[in-house]
Amino acid sequence: MPPHPRSGTTKPAASASHAQDARRLTEAVTRLRRALRASIRTDYPWETLPMAQVELLQVLAEHSPARIGDLATRQRLATSTVSGLIGQMITAGLVAREVDRADRRASVVTLTDAGHDQLTAWTQAHERRLDDALEALDDTDRAAVRAALPALFRLAEHLDDPGTLSDTADAP
Numbered sequence: 316m317p318p319h320p321r322s323g324t325t326k327p328a329a330s331a332s333h334a335q336d337a338r339r340l341t342e343a344v345t346r347l348r349r350a351l352r353a354s355i356r357t358d359y360p361w362e363t364l365p366m367a368q369v370e371l372l373q374v375l376a377e378h379s380p381a382r383i384g385d386l387a388t389r390q391r392l393a394t395s396t397v398s399g400l401i402g403q404m405i406t407a408g409l410v411a412r413e414v415d416r417a418d419r420r421a422s423v424v425t426l427t428d429a430g431h432d433q434l435t436a437w438t439q440a441h442e443r444r445l446d447d448a449l450e451a452l453d454d455t456d457r458a459a460v461r462a463a464l465p466a467l468f469r470l471a472e473h474l475d476d477p478g479t480l481s482d483t484a485d486a487p
Contacts, residue, residue: 354444364437367392367400368409372426372434375410380423382415409433 356363364372374389375381381389387397401424404410409430415421426434449457 351441351444355440364433365400368404369434369437371397371400371404372409372430372437375424375426376431376434380413380415380425382421382423386424404430 352366370390371386374386378385378389383398383401384394386401387394390397401410401412405412407429408427410424411427412422412424415423449460452460
């Protein structure tokens with residue numbers, strides 16, 4: 316058995332059912348993200364913010380101020396990548412770099428009012444598109460989506476916690 320790419324340990328063969336579920340879920344999430352991004356750009360041509368920057372704005376909205384290294388760790392990206400994105404976002408006025416009050420040798424990044432406004436507009440545009448799409452579904456499908464939300468949030472929590480994935484990969 317090859318090593319599991321995230322944990323470096325050997326992962327037991329998943330049942331065919333779980334592998335098929337994972338493939339279908341990957342396809343569904345990919346199609347949802349692609350369709351949502353494309354529909355937003357059609358209906359809201361101003362929405363050109365790259366997803367990597369949106370994700371950094373979302374993190375900063377929850378955890379600000381933050382050091383670039385901490386943002387990189389949280390997003391599982393190289394520090395140089397995050398630094399480059401932050402540079403672009405500073406130029407766009409979405410974030411600001413300041414001296415860290417706890418350690419004056421370091422700097423932290425904060426969300427600006429413009430960044431907060433852009434994130435709010437982005438979120439509201441996506442919520443409107445999803446609301447319209449949900450409205451187009453029948454009651455049974457809407458109920459199924461609503462019922463799946465708690466499990467999807469738990470799934471996201473497992474994906475956010477690399478220790479959980481390693482533990483699961485080693486389970487018999």
